[in-house]
Amino acid sequence: MNSVRARLWRTKPQFGSDGKAVTVVAAELGRGVLPVSLAQLVNVNALACDLRKVIDQGVRDGEIALLTSYVAEAMDGTPLTAHYPRLIASSRHIRSFVSECTGLGVMSAVSEALFEWKPGKRTLNSFDILPRQLKGLYGTSGPRPDLLFHLPAGPMAGEARGRSRSSKMPFPVASTADQRSRMATLANWSKDQGDHAYFMSWVWIGPGGVVVDVFLPDDDTLVDGMVKGWMTESGGETWIMPAPRPRERPATFHVPDGDEGMDVHGGLLGTSEDDSIRIEEAVELADAWADSAMNRLFERSPATVGTVAGVPVRGQWIQGDRIGPATHEVLVGVLAEGLPVDHRARRRAASTPGRLDAFLDGRLLTVARRLDEDRPAWDRITEDLLNA
Incomplete structure (x- = not known):
């Protein structure tokens, strides 16, 4: 953040x-x-x-x-x-x-x-x-x-x-x-x-x-x-x-x-x-x-990378290396469906120290990290998303 x-x-x-x-x-x-x-x-x-x-x-x-x-x-x-x-x-x-x-x-x-x-x-x-x-x-x-x-x-x-x-x-x-x-x-x-x-x-x-x-x-x-x-x-x-x-x-x-x-x-x-x-x-x-369009995007995305509240997520990590050595990479993932009602309004506290830079809007998930840091385990990603 x-x-x-x-x-x-x-x-x-x-x-x-x-x-x-x-x-x-x-x-x-x-x-x-x-x-x-x-x-x-x-x-x-x-x-x-x-x-x-x-x-x-x-x-x-x-x-x-x-x-x-x-x-x-x-x-x-x-x-x-x-x-x-x-x-x-x-x-x-x-x-x-x-x-x-x-x-x-x-x-x-x-x-x-x-x-x-x-x-x-x-x-x-x-x-x-x-x-x-x-x-x-x-x-x-x-x-x-x-x-x-x-x-x-x-x-x-x-x-x-x-x-x-x-x-x-x-x-x-x-x-x-x-x-x-x-x-x-x-x-x-x-x-x-x-x-x-x-x-x-x-x-x-x-x-x-x-x-x-x-x-x-x-x-x-x-x-x-x-x-x-x-x-x-x-x-x-x-x-x-x-x-x-x-x-x-x-x-x-x-x-x-x-x-x-x-x-x-x-x-x-x-x-x-x-x-x-x-x-x-x-x-x-x-x-x-909109859900139909996200369904098509989910079907065309790479292999499943994990789940959020039981919902599969497909995506991949993308490095910002188009004009020089990358300093960051971003995970872009698409959820198979919207989250259950109990989880829709729950997300990471934006300014809480130590939390991942993760963002979930509807069915699109993005996570950013510096390359000099360890890639976060999926359990940590879901914990930061759902336990705000």
């Missing part, structure tokens, strides 16, 4: 006469250290594949090996770092792949630490590959965030961004044009969706390590209910973030190929009790489809 330094902001958009955000004012709430798991980072990215298409295990494993070749550097219990010389020597699109994959993983860790989100069945969706039922609620065209977290209080959208920077200072002293553009677009999306809850995490990868800026909307309920014990420094910065002018590059989100022409109803979704019920029902309808 590693950690990242985080800076937390509360944002307040100001809208023009056309109903669009013209400026976002960001006030720093505080700073501190948040736990982040390499296994979780890999897990979130592995689940980002489109389950409607062919699941190519070789592609998935190759992406994991490439990602961990850059970001698996730190010792257990130390801040998350990246192999920065390798990163800056890489082409721009590879740097984008590494930083944005890191951004997705760190965002899920932020959601868990701040909002007590729990990974598991029906708790996370990607806006790029929403189940058909959720597309009918959110629509399929126009700007959208990255992930949809299902919290006890209702759905929350998350936007994850990541960038590399050469400065030795961990955090920038002013907002960037890209940040201003994303914040305005998120504010507009939320307003169009009936003031939908959202947050944005912006990861920076530099020679000093990995840090994250977290931007929350101006919502008293959200901010007051957030876990704040991790903040050890009070905030004092205020950023004025004007929306991009017409000559600037507009903020856009990825719209998956083939979705633009779908016939969907609605698309405007608020956070009322009725909306939450509709989302829950839509996620339940998509379960059989």
Whole structure:
């Protein structure tokens, strides 16, 4: 288990006469250290594949090996770092792949630490590959965030961004044009969706390590209910973030190929009790489809490596050695079925010293370890997963 330094902001958009955000004012709430798991980072990215298409295990494993070749550097219990010389020597699109994959993983860790989100069945969706039922609620065209977290209080959208920077200072002293553009677009999306809850995490990868800026909307309920014990420094910065002018590059989100022409109803979704019920029902309808895809992945996976609560797990260890000697390897395993109800909500305590860096989300299990440590016995893996 590693950690990242985080800076937390509360944002307040100001809208023009056309109903669009013209400026976002960001006030720093505080700073501190948040736990982040390499296994979780890999897990979130592995689940980002489109389950409607062919699941190519070789592609998935190759992406994991490439990602961990850059970001698996730190010792257990130390801040998350990246192999920065390798990163800056890489082409721009590879740097984008590494930083944005890191951004997705760190965002899920932020959601868990701040909002007590729990990974598991029906708790996370990607806006790029929403189940058909959720597309009918959110629509399929126009700007959208990255992930949809299902919290006890209702759905929350998350936007994850990541960038590399050469400065030795961990955090920038002013907002960037890209940040201003994303914040305005998120504010507009939320307003169009009936003031939908959202947050944005912006990861920076530099020679000093990995840090994250977290931007929350101006919502008293959200901010007051957030876990704040991790903040050890009070905030004092205020950023004025004007929306991009017409000559600037507009903020856009990825719209998956083939979705633009779908016939969907609605698309405007608020956070009322009725909306939450509709989302829950839509996620339940998509379960059989997702289970079918995981069944195919299980059948195509290598030999069984062990069991969790009596459920067989197939998978293999993957080394991050694509661009140099590996420092880590990651076990990626698929469960034959979902865990029994008694075990679904039980998982390792993220910040407990001495525990493995293991992560189980639904039926996908990932375990990360340094190569200079002994490979953990299967009994220890299951003990850390089920005896949190």
